[in-house]
Amino acid sequence: xxxxxxxxxxxxxxxxxxxxxxxxxxxxxxxxxxxxxxxxxxxxxxxxxxxxxxxxxxxxxxxxxxxxxxxxxxxxxxxxxxxxxxxxxxxxxxxxxxxxxxxxxxxxxxxxxxxxxxxxxxxxxxxxxxxxxxxxxxxxxxxxxxxxxxxxxxxxxxxxxxxxxxxxxxxxxxxxxxxxxxxxxxxxxxxxxxxxxxxxxxxxxxxxxxxxxxxxxxxxxxxxxxxxxxxxxxxxxxxxxxxxxxxxxxxxxxxxxxxxxxxxxxxxxxxxxxxxxxxxxxxxxx
Amino acid sequence: xxxxxxxxxxxxxxxxxxxxxxxxxxxxxxxxxxxxxxxxxxxxxxxxxxxxxxxxxxxxxxxxxxxxxxxxxxxxxxxxxxxxxxxxxxxxxxxxxxxxxxxxxxxxx
Numbered sequence: 001x002x003x004x005x006x007x008x009x010x011x012x013x014x015x016x017x018x019x020x021x022x023x024x025x026x027x028x029x030x031x032x033x034x035x036x037x038x039x040x041x042x043x044x045x046x047x048x049x050x051x052x053x054x055x056x057x058x059x060x061x062x063x064x065x066x067x068x069x070x071x072x073x074x075x076x077x078x079x080x081x082x083x084x085x086x087x088x089x090x091x092x093x094x095x096x097x098x099x100x101x102x103x104x105x106x107x108x109x110x111x112x113x114x115x116x117x118x119x120x121x122x123x124x125x126x127x128x129x130x131x132x133x134x135x136x137x138x139x140x141x142x143x144x145x146x147x148x149x150x151x152x153x154x155x156x157x158x159x160x161x162x163x164x165x166x167x168x169x170x171x172x173x174x175x176x177x178x179x180x181x182x183x184x185x186x187x188x189x190x191x192x193x194x195x196x197x198x199x200x201x202x203x204x205x206x207x208x209x210x211x212x213x214x215x216x217x218x219x220x221x222x223x224x225x226x227x228x229x230x231x232x233x234x235x236x237x238x239x240x241x242x243x244x245x246x247x248x249x250x251x252x253x254x255x256x257x258x259x260x261x262x263x264x265x266x267x268x269x270x271x272x273x274x275x276x277x278x279x280x281x282x283x284x285x286x
Numbered sequence: 287x288x289x290x291x292x293x294x295x296x297x298x299x300x301x302x303x304x305x306x307x308x309x310x311x312x313x314x315x316x317x318x319x320x321x322x323x324x325x326x327x328x329x330x331x332x333x334x335x336x337x338x339x340x341x342x343x344x345x346x347x348x349x350x351x352x353x354x355x356x357x358x359x360x361x362x363x364x365x366x367x368x369x370x371x372x373x374x375x376x377x378x379x380x381x382x383x384x385x386x387x388x389x390x391x392x393x394x395x
Contacts, residue, residue: 068393068395069394070391072390072391074388074391076387077295077389158291159291160288162291190288190321194292220321252369253369253377
């Protein structure tokens with residue numbers, strides 16, 4: 001059994017490591033010496049990441065303690081998720097790792113973008129990937145084939161990743177200092193917007209085949225984006241998509257978000273995306 | 287349908303704080319700009335509370351309106367819907383209120 005990841009919350013986790021990363025792990029004696037590249041993690045508690053610890057909270061009672069009474073809580077519903085997210089953020093920053101939460105509708109090209117990014121940054125920055133899907137390890141298989149270690153999280157009925165899932169995935173991946181962890185969230189423009197994972201940046205990937213009205217239709221998702229990538233621009237001559245209308249809608253919901261037009265298939269605009277990532281990637285601490 | 291996970295979060299938080307109490311009412315605040323549909327939470331609530339110490343509890347939800355300040359003209363305004371556009375036409379606004387999603391109180395006994 002793996003000693004450093006897994007806990008009792010939802011989602012199943014599967015780690016797939018490249019041969020290079022396996023040698024690195026064995027050589028440095030860091031965790032996961034399972035000797036096989038594909039490993040299911042059973043549910044068990046973290047020893048040092050403790051996502052289920054809560055500070056004692058004050059409870060105020062407003063009536064006699066024996067009868068019916070009202071108890072003031074004033075507690076954020078997502079307090080538990082936010083607390084684990086902050087712990088993830090601290091963990092990543094201590095180790096000098098950039099985590100990017102990549103969100104989009106299904107089919108916008110997240111996995112293709114990741115494959116192209118791994119090729120584009122090969123030999124410059126190490127990338128590992130957390131894949132979130134309701135079912136299958138199809139995306140993880142593509143990422144592994146493209147040369148990165150990957151954790152596949154299957155959320156089952158869940159429509160988003162949460163901070164505890166990322167905590168478990170990070171323990172499995174054990175990313176190196178100065179590297180990037182790309183988190184491919186479940187394809188969905190609604191639910192992932194609400195759940196802080198502890199990432200340093202939020203990127204929304206859109207594509208010209210989806211329609212220019214998406215920022216106005218899904219304002220919560222776009223409002224929180226640091227960067228919006230508009231993918232598949234090579235298809236602009238063939239689809240009815242008004243880039244100016246898209247940019248104007250985006251400005252209305254998120255005036256500070258950066259918009260970058262690109263095509264993961266042809267490589268147009270990808271250098272600007274690489275620069276954006278590299279500017280945010282910490283210098284390795286070892 | 288993140289409201290299912292949100293509603294489970296409510297139940298986890300209440301049972302975590304008050305594990306031995308029978309909860310008869312839960313009061314939530316769901317801000318107009320929180321991204322959560324109160325009706326969907328109502329729909330999930332009975333399902334998710336089944337078998338917990340919140341089973342059969344009443345759910346009361348208040349939905350405070352959003353409040354924004356325009357960064358261009360400086361006026362405070364209540365946005366009409368989830369997209370905040372100032373009456374002056376500017377979209378450059380700061381959200382001041384209406385994003386909260388919290389459990390305000392519960393009744394027990």
